[in-house]
Amino acid sequence: MKAVVGGASSGLGAAIARNLAAQGYDLLLWARNQERLSSVAQSLTGVKIETVAADASDPGAAEKVADAAGEADILVLNAGGPPPAPADKTDADEWRRALQLLTVTPIDLATRLLPGMRERGFGRIIAVLSSGVREPLPELSYSNSGRAALAAWLKTVGRTVAADGVTVNGVVPGRIDTERVAALDRAAATRTGKDEADVRAASIATIPAGRYGQPEEFASVVGFLASPASSYVTASLLSCDGGMMRSLT
Ligand SMILES: NC(=O)c1ccc[n+]([C@@H]2O[C@H](COP(=O)([O-])OP(=O)(O)OC[C@H]3O[C@@H](n4cnc5c(N)ncnc54)[C@H](OP(=O)(O)O)[C@@H]3O)[C@@H](O)[C@H]2O)c1
Known part of the structure; x- marks a missing residue:
């Protein structure tokens, strides 16, 4: 069985690649930077690994990745x-770029790979989302909106293909300790004039588990959704957040 993993050169994507390789899935890994992708690929053993460099904010990315994936x-x-921006200071060109990155490319890629999954009677589509789809985050205007649109599509298409053995789900991270989260903390520290350690401590104080999650903890949720064991879980959004999100859904 083959898995296609995006953003696989660092953070959550690299941890997901490690989890799926350990489960024995062959992998196609993609992100923009070929060198970093190759380094992740070389660290994985026992399965066939391919890589392809593509930029998800480029309208041609889905076709390039789907062609490389085959089945x-x-x-x-x-x-x-996308970069943070206050909701009253967004920019039309940045909206187009963010919606291509967060919404159009993932839907385009999934739409290209879905027919083969349905024909073979098995498939798993799993999107990495953000707590902003449940509780919009201050300053993350593009992310809140683009990911909410993707989440709505996941729920819709999940029901469309449910009878064909294909499940479609989203996983909602709270704060998982990756370079992206460190960069957001640094940006918040610069914006507010606070110390970075104080920003991180204030963020951790909102998490009942009392810490940021580890990428491997997040990857194990995705690994479950990728496995045959998750066959009756579809059109769902699962949280992996140490109890951070307060909303019921
Ligand atoms: N970590 C969290 O707690 C958290 C919380 C909420 C949401 N998220 C979201 O989850 C996703 C993964 O987060 P992360 O923490 O793993 O971030 P990360 O460590 O920054 O990793 C991002 C990955 O995506 C790739 N990437 C970035 N821009 C890309 C583009 N335009 N086209 C293709 N690949 C691209 C990066 O590689 P290249 O630079 O080589 O392209 C890298 O492999 C992000 O969208 C993030 O916003 C994470």
């Missing part, structure tokens, strides 16, 4: 996040 049984939709 795929598991598709993990993941890439980088």
